[in-house]
Amino acid sequence: MKRPKEIKPAFTEARCAQHLSATEDAIYVIGGKWTLRIVIAVMSGHHRFNDLQRTINGISARVLSSELKDLELNGLVERVVLVDQKPVVTEYLPTDYTRTLREVISALAIWGEKHKKKITNRE
Amino acid sequence: MKRPKEIKPAFTEARCAQHLSATEDAIYVIGGKWTLRIVIAVMSGHHRFNDLQRTINGISARVLSSELKDLELNGLVERVVLVDQKPVVTEYLPTDYTRTLREVISALAIWGEKHKKKITNRE
DNA sequence: AATAGTAGTAAACAATAGGTTAGCGGTAAC
DNA sequence: GTTACCGCTAACCTATTGTTTACTACTATT
Incomplete structure (x- = not known):
């Protein structure tokens, strides 16, 4: 016997x-303040440390550095050092696994835009 | 002239x-450790304080309480006190705005499952 | 009368995340 | 020679987040 005249849940108990x-798992990995923003920047073609820092507004070198290490551990960026370059160049590249985040990023970006509109309209 | 033989970015510069x-905006609102988990629980039919605390593994009363206040301010839950009940009952209900998060939650849940499989397989 | 549940709040504290400043070794340009 | 860019890292500090414990006021059950 199921609750007779109540709001029906958007998710079933099992889905819940x-x-x-x-x-929980997803947020643990990509839920940080900076994580997805770094991923977006890397996927957009920003591969160098200082380029990333310039692109991602407000991030400090310290935080960027430690976030990149985490992302590398999780297989979400690949760190490549080009030794044969005149000044040795380090690049952070997207991986196949990075690309599995596209739907997540799109969903978040779409919602974020809607939310921004909602907030700016009511004030 | 565009970079000749490089990886082509998954997002264009404008999209980036x-x-x-x-x-950034989305993560500011729903990027907390608990935020989405509370939203999921509320959407799944858990409307009462202690029910939520039991459902969401590991959350303390203090944090649940303050998170619910934030969610209410953002219009993502509605707090309803049923005064006519014998013991006064408080309910936290999903709103229309809550339901706009469904795609975000689905995308995150799908990715989280994939990621869990990836991790458990490699160890 | 005692116990337990409901919906929290207060106080005190610990842990973690993030910010600020400074600097290092290297190269390259002025 | 000095300045500046590159890719960081260390030390230090603050702010946010989260934990624990205890407690409130009320009701219902045993």
């Missing part, structure tokens, strides 16, 4: 538990 | 800036 666990 | 700004 599943979603709770899965989003 | 757009995505950076929009996801």
